[in-house]
Amino acid sequence: MHERSERRLTFSGRLRSFRWAFRGIAVMLRSQHNAWLHAFATVAVCALSFALGISAAEWCWIVLAIVAVWTAEALNTAFEFLTDVASPGFHPLAEKAKDVAAGAVLISAMGAVAIALLVLGPKLL
Numbered sequence: 001m002h003e004r005s006e007r008r009l010t011f012s013g014r015l016r017s018f019r020w021a022f023r024g025i026a027v028m029l030r031s032q033h034n035a036w037l038h039a040f041a042t043v044a045v046c047a048l049s050f051a052l053g054i055s056a057a058e059w060c061w062i063v064l065a066i067v068a069v070w071t072a073e074a075l076n077t078a079f080e081f082l083t084d085v086a087s088p089g090f091h092p093l094a095e096k097a098k099d100v101a102a103g104a105v106l107i108s109a110m111g112a113v114a115i116a117l118l119v120l121g122p123k124l125l
Helices: 010-029 032-053 056-086 092-122
Strands: none
Touching: 010 032, 010 056, 032 056, 032 092, 056 092
């Protein structure tokens, strides 16, 4: 049986899980230039949303869009790392896999821009 699956659920074990998750976020921020673009966009959209005084329902859309982009970026980063391990040299299928994962980030980012325009656009006009 795997070492982690043999452990009992404990509070300290849950805290370690959070530490590993935060470590993963730090790895993503250190290794992915696009993560910094997402961070800038997140701060800018949140600041603008606060300044415009959007409603709780509008915040739900903004938060959902932000979470979707960050989730896609995190999964893309993990996918890139795993692909590099599985195929250290160039392989056309590995390239396609990475391209599809990057496409998922683009799709979520385009959706986030659409949500931002729908929620913030009318208030700016």
